[in-house]
Amino acid sequence: MFTPLITTARESLRYRGSGHVLWLLHRVTGLGVVIFLGTHIFGMSMATFNPPLHEAMLAVYKTPLFSVGEIVLAACLIFHAVNGTRIAILELRPALWDKQAVATRWSVIITLILLAPTIAVMAFKSISYYVTHGLK
Amino acid sequence: MKINLKIKRFNPETDKKPHWETYAVEVEPTDRVLDALHDVKWNQDGTLALRRSCAHGVCGSDAMRINGRNMLACKVLIQNIAKDGDTITVEPILGLPVVKDLIVDMEPFFAHYRAVMPYLVNNDPLPANGRERLQSPADRERYDDTTKCILCAACTTSCPSFWARGEYVGPAAIVQAHRFIFDSRDQAAQQRLEILSAQDGVWRCRTAFNCTEACPRGIQVTKAIGEVKEALRTGVIR
Numbered sequence: 001m002f003t004p005l006i007t008t009a010r011e012s013l014r015y016r017g018s019g020h021v022l023w024l025l026h027r028v029t030g031l032g033v034v035i036f037l038g039t040h041i042f043g044m045s046m047a048t049f050n051p052p053l054h055e056a057m058l059a060v061y062k063t064p065l066f067s068v069g070e071i072v073l074a075a076c077l078i079f080h081a082v083n084g085t086r087i088a089i090l091e092l093r094p095a096l097w098d099k100q101a102v103a104t105r106w107s108v109i110i111t112l113i114l115l116a117p118t119i120a121v122m123a124f125k126s127i128s129y130y131v132t133h134g135l136k
Numbered sequence: 137m138k139i140n141l142k143i144k145r146f147n148p149e150t151d152k153k154p155h156w157e158t159y160a161v162e163v164e165p166t167d168r169v170l171d172a173l174h175d176v177k178w179n180q181d182g183t184l185a186l187r188r189s190c191a192h193g194v195c196g197s198d199a200m201r202i203n204g205r206n207m208l209a210c211k212v213l214i215q216n217i218a219k220d221g222d223t224i225t226v227e228p229i230l231g232l233p234v235v236k237d238l239i240v241d242m243e244p245f246f247a248h249y250r251a252v253m254p255y256l257v258n259n260d261p262l263p264a265n266g267r268e269r270l271q272s273p274a275d276r277e278r279y280d281d282t283t284k285c286i287l288c289a290a291c292t293t294s295c296p297s298f299w300a301r302g303e304y305v306g307p308a309a310i311v312q313a314h315r316f317i318f319d320s321r322d323q324a325a326q327q328r329l330e331i332l333s334a335q336d337g338v339w340r341c342r343t344a345f346n347c348t349e350a351c352p353r354g355i356q357v358t359k360a361i362g363e364v365k366e367a368l369r370t371g372v373i374r
């Protein structure tokens with residue numbers, strides 16, 4: 001039962017193709033965000049059910065490792081949203097599949113355009129925070 | 137020029153797992169990968185098993201994964217994928233049971249092909265002159281792209297959804313269904329659409345686009361699948 005799963009996971013990394021790369025990224029970012037959402041909902045609900053645990057989780061978020069993680073999360077969300085929009089448009093207008101090469105390029109370009117200021121702002125805020133509060 | 141052919145070998149009688157073997161081959165830049173495989177089989181190691189028939193991209197028997205993506209070995213020129221001294225990897229297509237070396241069992245693939253009723257259905261009486269059922273050039277053009285399929289399985293076995301679930305009918309079967317669904321002379325479009333709207337039908341397509349890149353005939357496979365999805369979604373066959 002698990003053999004196809006293992007094959008799919010391994011060969012997804014080995015197969016070569018331009019559309020394949022975006023498909024893989026879309027799935028990885030989607031799953032990444034789902035996993036974060038689960039932990040996030042758990043963490044937030046602890047504000048009611050277990051406030052000390054909630055505080056502890058918030059403290060962990062204020063460490064450099066998780067600051068980088070936040071930026072990665074933002075990158076995942078932005079890519080997934082932009083590329084997801086591309087997929088949705090092509091699904092609704094099959095004639096546009098002729099323009100797949102252009103569409104994937106724009107997917108990447110728009111992601112990078114949105115990502116640059118996001119990373120700048122997030123990194124700036126994190127660094128200012130560590131400058132004023134010091135590293136724990 | 138000199139290249140190395142790194143081939144994934146598997147002999148079900150002696151091997152538990154596939155393994156790689158590398159052969160040095162002297163080729164012309166304009167040779168095809170199939171020529172290099174012939175050199176190995178005919179001059180170096182006769183135990184290498186591979187399938188080919190026409191050697192000219194028509195019969196569809198030698199689809200394999202070359203340098204990581206599906207192609208016909210008889211169609212791809214060495215100079216387009218390698219320089220002098222490079223290594224070219226060759227392995228069987230994925231998602232179908234390997235019989236030996238580069239040969240896979242195509243039966244599950246053909247079963248999906250048969251499942252979509254890949255033949256013209258028209259129960260009207262023959263035209264008065266007893267000859268062919270006519271259609272306009274525009275009607276013929278509508279499904280021209282999907283008539284080009286040679287059933288080589290390069291598309292279906294490039295699809296991550298098919299690797300994960302062999303029950304998925306796969307791109308090739310959908311292309312075949314498309315060829316008849318959009319044929320103005322055919323009358324079984326609704327039956328085919330019903331088959332394709334089932335759990336293992338078109339909705340398993342995640343638009344990875346590998347099929348279109350893999351097709352040696354240049355068929356716009358993902359677009360054809362999209363048109364079948366559209367027909368299902370809107371109920372209109374255009």
Ligand code: HEM
Pocket residue numbers: 033036037040044070073077
């Ligand atoms: C690191 C980035 C994030 C931070 C610091 C953050 C912070 C918060 C906070 C403080 C709340 C509680 C709001 C309240 O109860 O008043 C909240 C709620 C929520 N967050 Fe996030 N969040 C982040 C990222 C995300 C992401 C990426 C998602 C979606 C994938 C998400 C989905 C939600 C949802 C669904 C709620 C519940 C909304 C509600 O109850 O009104 N969050 N978040």
Ligand code: HEM
Pocket residue numbers: 023026027029030031033034037080081082083084085087088341342343344
């Ligand atoms: C603007 C926001 C979003 C858009 C436009 C979007 C769009 C899409 C689209 C179109 C797909 C289908 C992909 C395909 O069929 O190939 C998809 C898949 C997916 N999305 Fe999103 N999505 C968004 C937000 C999210 C969020 C917030 C999460 C997680 C909580 C998420 C998780 C997933 C997952 C896990 C998949 C499945 C991936 C796959 O099948 O390969 N998405 N998304």
Ligand code: FES
Pocket residue numbers: 187188189190191192193194195196197198199208209210211
């Ligand atoms: S040998 Fe016939 S298609 Fe390649």
